[in-house]
Structure formats: structure tokens, C-alpha cells
Amino acid sequence: MERTESLPAQTRPPGVAPVDPGSVLLLGHDVPLGRYTTVRRLLPQRQRRMVGAWCFVDHFGPDDVAARPGMEVPPHPHSGLQTVTWLIEGEIVHRDSLGNVQPIRPGQLNVMTSGQGIAHSERSPATHPPVMHGVQLWVALPDPARAGAADFAHHAELPRWTDGDWDLTLLVGELAGERSPAVVHTPLLGAQLEARGSAPATLSLRPDFEYGLLAMSGAAQVDGLALNPGALLYLGVGRDRLEVTAEPGSRLLLLGGAPFEEPLVMWWNFVGRSHEEVATAREDWMAGRRFGVVADDAAPPLPAPEMPTTRLKARDRRGDVRG
Template identity: 45%
Template sequence: MSNAEENPETITCPAATAHGPCVQLWPAREVPLGGVRGVSVSRTLPQRGLPTVGAWCFLDSFGPAEPEMSVLPHPHIGLQTVTWPLSGVIRHRDSLGSDVLVRPGELNLMTAGNGIAHSEFSWLEDSSSAEPMRGLQFWVALPESSRHDEPAFEQHRELPDFDSGGLRIRVLLGELAGHRSPATTFSPLVGAEISATTDGVNMLPLEPSFEHALLVLDGSLRIDGQDIAPGPLAFLGAGRHELSLEAETGSRFVLIGGEPFTEELVMWWNFVARSQEDIEAARQDWEAQSGRFPAVAGHGPEAGAEAGRIPAPPLPNVRLTPRRRG
């Protein structure tokens, strides 16, 4: 998904430091995506005082909304996009030639490496029973050792899905409670969708070297005496061997975590880099339609409403200033 803000903020993310256990609520902000036929999303990462959780550096939730998503081709570098629909169907096409539908319960994982372009459109399989679009998209920052690799795409329709006490857990990336996702990762991390299957207090095992955060999707949770409703991102810090949470049956949330990311990041528009010069070069290559970002099939002049590409916004005219965790 594209960050289609007219004046995207440049974010310098210093190397992370571990926090002890805590519960910090970071509010979402509404952001329009994809132009007049796009969607609005609720963005909870990055934040001014919380640029990353492990290598997770971006989190948008969208919908429920009318089943209409039109995000034209746009570029990425230095990251992985993780697309997780909750309802509705999304058609993904990219400059590698991938053309797939992703449905609820299926994972799309695109590794940008040195450069990739893709588009995302809603797909109505049966107009008489079209579901509202609802879903999540995350970005994971690639470490220096991998950020210049060749791009790649993978889709996973079978993911670890198991019960743990009163929780139903599906592991999207990484490993949780001894269950590992087949999705490719480049740093120690975890991502999971979790639902409460019983009322009451449940215990969720965690990796203590990871910092974690969660986003409530449905219902509510109570952690360390604090109520957490849908909307804000709840940062839980690091050092937890397990998480005690109270929930009613049907409450659902996503958990993300990982080892604190030790590399400084510069994020602007759809790019995750290490310097403003990296970003300037990627923007120039996109605007010049260079071979770094090949065309996405199906969006040429013959495509009608799907023709075109998202132009890069203007670069900031000031140098970057580091952003600290608050």
C-alpha cells in the first residue's frame, strides 16, 4: 500500500533501545491513500516517540468500508510489505509479474529489497455478496545486510493456527509459542492474529528479548490494569516472558514484536533507507521510470480506470533531524 500523503513527513528513526514492561497507548491518525478512489487508513506506526517495534516500522488498518480500493502502482525500497485482509478480497500486481488475489486468512509478503513497484485493487468475486474492505498492512524494515537484495514476492495460504489456553492464535511471521510461520523474515520478530475463545484471564507466552505491541481489532482487552479498546497501538515494552490479558470471548487483536532494531532508519513516502541521499536517488529513479522499478502489468494506457501510476511527492527542502523515542 502507498503512503499517499501530499506532504509525507520525513522520519529519522534512531537505533532502538530496549524498554522494560509497560503499557503505553499511542493514538492512531487518519491518512488518505491512493487518491480520490483510494481509502482512508488509521495509522499507528510510525509515531513521533515510537518509530519502530522491533523491525516493524509501519502499521495501517483500513475499513470497514465499501468494497472499493484503487491504489495505483507505486514504489518501495528497503522493506517488506505484509498484507493481511480481514474481509474483502485484494488483487495484488507487482513489477515481478505477480498477479494474485489475497483473501482473509491469507498472507501476502512482498520484499522490496533494492526496488519494486506494485498496485492493490479491491476484487469483487460476487457483487451480490460483496464484503466491506477491512484489513491491515505492515512494513518491516530490512537490515543493512538485506536491503539491497533482489525483490521477491510470496503468498501463504497455510499458516500455523492453534489454541493456547483460551486463545486462538494464527502466526503470520516469525515464531510464537513454538509455532513458526513459513514466511521469509530477515530479523528476529513475530506477528500474529489472536482471538479470545473464552472469557477471563489468559496467558500468552512471549520472547523476553523482544519488545512487543498490540492493536485491538474487536472487543477490548485489559492488561496490567489498563483497558485497551480498538484504535490506539498498545506498546508493551520488552522483558516479558508472558502476557496476562483479560478479554471477553470474540475479542481479537494483532501482536507484533521483535528484537529492538539497532540500525538508524530514514523513512519518507514509500521508502525505508539510511540517508536522505538514498531517498533522493530512489525518488529520481521512480520519476524517471528507470529499470530499478519496472512497469506493473495491467496498468498501461489500455487499462482505462486502472491506467497510470502514483507520482512521488516533492522532497522536503530541509535536512533531516533525528527523532527520539519519547
């Protein structure tokens, strides 16, 4: 997943009294992913790079792939992060250098932990559903997890419950007394909210978390602001509750977590702490070291782009340069 493009400006939604001075509506921008897929990149953006340890949010679809191959991302590396994949429609087969070959379908969750290095590919099977729609997210790993062993987990069953006119699915973390089986390394939350009727949803939140709400389909309102598909509203910190209204059939993704205070260098598919760390990861990938070979995928691996001519700088969660 290319991480070298420039980041667009962001705007504060009018009429919203944010709890955090950095609260913003993130509209995202389109980025090609592989040969056949375009995603809307919502994090990182200028001044608001993270929500908790969530450091990267791609929303794709709904796309008509009936006459197209669907997702086709050949082997590529990752380090210093977890990937979290969630589908609303479609099917993708994950293959990695640990030997895992795992299809993911709607309602299931894939969590890949890169540690110090892993490689994987993501492809729709030859015979696949006609529509593809979902998200892929990255979680920045803290020390010592980012220097640890790689891992992969597939969760076919997740906590699900109904609250009034809403169906909730817990992807990551804890909410309303439920706990996800997904293993993460910082206090984190990821939950899907699906509206079946017009009654609002009221959720109890942790004031020490910061939150963001992504509209995947339908239309919703938060703090009097209309939230349309493909937009992410950063909700700030200090909230102990959230009220959301939405039209029936809307799907929303609530992301949250303890503010991640370690400055990061994010470039291409690597999350590190320094220019040198990222440069070494690139060298190792190009030399065939450290990341392994993706199982059951004979396609040539993606070459890494050239390092930028200027030094990569670590930035904090708000986008300020550190060091």
C-alpha cells in the same frame, strides 16, 4: 502510501507500570490511502517509531464497501522494506513488477520484499465482499537484504491452534513451538489472537524482544488498561509473559521483534539510511528506472511528491535524530 504527513503526539496510559520507559498507548491518526480508503496510522509516531523491525502499521476498516470500489491504490514504488498484508474481511488483488498477480483473502498472508526496488498496486476486484477490514505493515530491512533482490510470497496456509478460549494464527516468526513459513530478515513476531470466550490468554514472550498489541476489533485489557479497536499498546522490552483478557469475538494483533538499532530515514514509500539514498530512489522512480512496471495494471503510476526543502534526518527507533 504517503509518508510525508506530520506525526501526532502520543500519551502514556495512566496506571500502567511499563517495563520500558518508552511504553505508550498509540491512538493513531487517519490518513487517506488511494481514492476510497482511509487508514488509521499507528506507527510511526513521535518518540515511538518501531516495534522490533516493524516500522509502519496501518489498520483499515471495517468499512462498508458494498457500493464502493474498495481499495484502489495504483502502481507505486518501495525500497528498503517488506510489506506484510493481513485481511480479516474483504479481498485485495496484489500486482507487482516481478509479474505476480495474487488475490489475498481473509486468513492468508502476503509478504513483499522490496530489496533495492519494486513496484506494486493494490486493488479490490470489481466484484468484492461488502466489508473490508485488515492491516498492512512494513518491516525495515537490514543490510544486506535491503540492497538485495525483490521477492513476493503468498501464504494461503499458516500455523493455527487453539489455547483455551483463544484461537491463534501465526503470521511471522515463532510462538508456542510453531513457526511461520514467511521469510523475514530480523528476529520478528506477528500473531493474531481471537477470543472465543472470556478466559484470559497467557503467552510466553522473549525478554529480548519488544512488543506491541493492536486491537483490531472488540475490546481487550492488558495491565489493567482497556484497549479499544484502532489502538496500539507498546509493551516495551523485558517481558517474559503477557496476560490478555478480551470480550468474545475480539481480534488482536501481537507484534514483536528484537529492537532494530539501525537509524532510518522514512519518506513516502522508501526506507533508507540517508537523505541522499531516499532522493536517489525518488529520482529513479520518476525517471522510470530501477522499480520496473507493474504487471496487468494499465493505470498511470503514482508520481512521487517533491522532496522536502529541509534535509531528511535519520532517526532511531525511539525517534531521536542520529547523525
